[in-house]
Amino acid sequence: MTHEHDHHAPIEAADEISEFEVLETAIRELAIEKGLFSPDDHRRFMEWAERIGPHGGSRLVARAWLDPDFKQRLLADGTETSKEVGIDWLDPTGTGTPSDFTYFYVLENTPAVHNVIVCTLCSCYPRPVLGQAPEWYKTPHYRRRVVRWPREVLAEFGLHLAPEVEVRVHDSNQKSRFMVMPMRPEGTEGWTEDRLAAIVTRDTMIGVALPRADWTADRSPAMT
């Protein structure tokens, strides 16, 4: 990726001001003036929203790999069981956000079934557990094609599934968000939850990659 500063989009001209932006600013300023919340409250939420990552999802998967009872609870009720790792989808002061209030489903990969998530309509994504969606997740190329040709799209990510593996594509929406629980890879026997969580990367929980014992997203591929 390059950053070509010579090709900035033009800054919005004054006559192109969005009335919705004007409305947003007015609401926020009035709410602050009336003491409904503080500027600091707002800033903290903005900063939080921009920094959340996939660590919550990684923790859910790692714990499920180690604890069969937790795994069953997670698969049965993702929204409620997420609270056990400190993620409350319904609590805006925790890790949920207003746009994320919805039902949360964890999809278990098995030797016979591989799951992958998408939002064909826009960019719905399980942010409380995975953070901000990667840019490619929002592209029409991914959204439109993965529901039609999932094997081909997964192959473009380097994930080649055997013909006998069923691929299930789950379309996120305003009411339902999904996360993939990948299978625990070989070579991880005896590992701690922390060590396991490190190999459960974002893409493995979207379903476009599989976790590997020799790979974490915390270090450069060139260093492995």
Add this chain to the structure above:
Amino acid sequence: MSGDDHYPVLMATLRSADPGPPEPDRTPAPWEANVHATCACLSWRGTLDNLERRHAEDTLGQTTYADFPLHARAAVVTAHSLLERGAISERELETRMNQVRARFRQA
């Protein structure tokens, strides 16, 4: 004012909406992130519960604000709910929007 009633100050913002079908490929504008944070703060501090607002978005989005683009409904419905609860008045909102608009145009 409640239910299917509408607030003229909010309906007037519809002039910002692009005519035509929804744009699924559009990139969210920065102000949309501000709306989400504002909603989170209002819920956190007890003025407007997120779940109530989401239900209001569903209901009003199919009726009063059906012509509004999806990405604008959170802002419009949040304002609608604050007006309905008396947390802010229409006059206050209209005056502040005029001030904000004037500030933006100075830039």
